[in-house]
Structure formats: C-alpha cells, structure tokens
Amino acid sequence: MNAKIGIYFGTxxxxxxxxxxxxxxxxxxxxxxxxxxxRVSVEQFLAHEVLILGTPTYGDxxxxxxxxxxxxxxxxxxxxxxxxxDMAGKTVALFGLxxxxxxxxEFVDGLILLHDAVLACGARVIGAWPAEGYxxxxxxxxxxxxxxxxxxxxxxQTALSEDRIDAWLAQLDGELKS
Ligand SMILES: Cc1cc2nc3c(=O)[nH]c(=O)nc-3n(C[C@H](O)[C@H](O)[C@H](O)COP(=O)(O)O)c2cc1C
Numbered sequence: 248m249n250a251k252i253g254i255y256f257g258t259x260x261x262x263x264x265x266x267x268x269x270x271x272x273x274x275x276x277x278x279x280x281x282x283x284x285x286r287v288s289v290e291q292f293l294a295h296e297v298l299i300l301g302t303p304t305y306g307d308x309x310x311x312x313x314x315x316x317x318x319x320x321x322x323x324x325x326x327x328x329x330x331x332x333d334m335a336g337k338t339v340a341l342f343g344l345x346x347x348x349x350x351x352x353e354f355v356d357g358l359i360l361l362h363d364a365v366l367a368c369g370a371r372v373i374g375a376w377p378a379e380g381y382x383x384x385x386x387x388x389x390x391x392x393x394x395x396x397x398x399x400x401x402x403x404q405t406a407l408s409e410d411r412i413d414a415w416l417a418q419l420d421g422e423l424k425s
Contacts (some may be wrong), residue, residue, distance in 0.1 A: 248296070252274060252277050252278045252279065253292065254270060254301070255267075255283075256281060257302045257312075257325075258283065259305065262303065262344055262401045263301045263302060266399060268281055270301075285319055285320045293332060293334070293337075296337055297338045298340070299340050300339060300342075300365070302321075302357045303343070303345065304343065304353065304357035305317065309323070309356070310322040310360050310361070329364060331368075333368065339373070340374035340415075341358055341372065341396025342399060343358035343396055343398055344399050344400070344401055345400060347400050347404070351382070352383075352385050354381070355386055356387040358394060358396050361396075374415060374419050376397045377393055381400070399411060
C-alpha cells in the first residue's frame with residue numbers, strides 16, 4: 248500500500264503535467280510525485296487509497312491517446328487495463344483541462360470518460376465542481392449541472408486556475424473527511 252495520494256496525468260503539450268505538479272506542491276508531503284499514466288502499471292496505480300487523476304481532452308471530446316493523434320499512449324490505452332479491477336474503498340478526484348472557446352461544444356469531455364471508468368471499478372468519486380464562471384456550449388462532463396471534476400482552461404482562463412485549484416483542494420479535504 249502507498250499511503251500517499253497518487254497523482255497521475257495524461258498530457259500531450261505538458262499543461263496537465265504542470266497542473267499536476269502544482270497540485271502536488273500544494274499537497275506537500277501527502278502527495279506522491281505526479282507521474283504520466285503512460286509509465287505506470289495497474290498495480291502501482293491501485294496501490295493508492297486516494298488518487299487524483301488529470302486529463303486534457305483531445306480529438307472529438309476524447310481522452311488523450313493514440314487514436315486522438317498523440318504520439319504516445321495515455322489514458323486511452325491505460326483504462327482498458329483497469330477494466331474489471333476492484334477499486335472499492337478507494338477515493339478518486341478528477342481534474343480536466345480543455346479550451347472552452349475553441350472546443351466549447353465538448354468542453355473537458357474527457358473528464359466523464361475517466362469518471363465512468365473508475366466508477367465502474369467501484370471507486371468513490373469526489374470533487375464535483377460548479378459550472379459557473381465558464382463559457383461553453385456543451386460538456387458531457389456535467390452531472391446535475393456540475394463538472395465531475397475540476398475543469399481548468401489554461402488558454403482563456405489561465406488567471407483563474409490557481410484560485411480554482413486552491414478552492415478545489417480545500418473542498419477535497421472536506422470530502423475526504425466525510
Ligand atoms: C486537436 C485538439 C483537440 C482538442 N479537443 C478538445 C476538446 O474536445 N475539448 C476541450 O475542452 N479541449 C480540447 N482541446 C484542448 C486541450 O485539451 C487543451 O489545450 C489542454 O490544455 C491540453 O493539455 P496538455 O498540454 O496537457 O496536452 C483540444 C486540443 C487539440 C490540439
């Protein structure tokens with residue numbers, strides 16, 4: 248068992264890695280070093296009781312991976328390996344990067360794919376985030392009007408991200424205690 252919070256991300260151009268590192272820095276001792284999901288085994292992943300998972304959205308509202316045109320494997324290739332594994336008792340929080348102006352019809356859609364995959368394994372998902380303050384047309388990542396994880400736009404709302412991350416981490420603290 249790994250007592251630290253596991254932080255795993257997918258990325259192409261590095262923004263999600265940078266946010267993962269920022270989150271790890273804010274969590275300090277409690278967090279393991281963030282790792283790209285393309286170099287993580289399922290066993291390593293499942294060793295954590297609490298996980299924070301980050302993803303950008305690529306393609307047409309897809310997870311990063313080979314079929315979205317990335318050069319390297321990512322969440323698309325990792326999630327099938329997780330299928331059928333038991334995540335009961337584990338808690339997962341999600342963050343997703345997207346661009347609401349350019350991809351406003353599928354803003355941070357990748358979040359829902361991560362959400363559904365870990366939920367199917369029996370994990371508890373925390374960290375739903377309000378959709379107020381964003382301007383997009385549609386997102387698959389909404390449940391009851393809230394994103395299933397923290398939505399970040401590092402292109403048109405970069406200046407808002409740090410406060411959002413701080414508020415979200417404070418929210419996670421509360422949800423982890425309940
Ligand atoms: C080809 C392409 C497709 C994209 N598709 C979406 C999308 O469907 N929804 C969205 O919110 N953002 C989309 N984005 C924006 C990326 O998710 C965003 O730029 C993100 O910050 C990239 O993260 P990364 O640097 O970790 O790879 C797309 C970007 C590119 C280049």
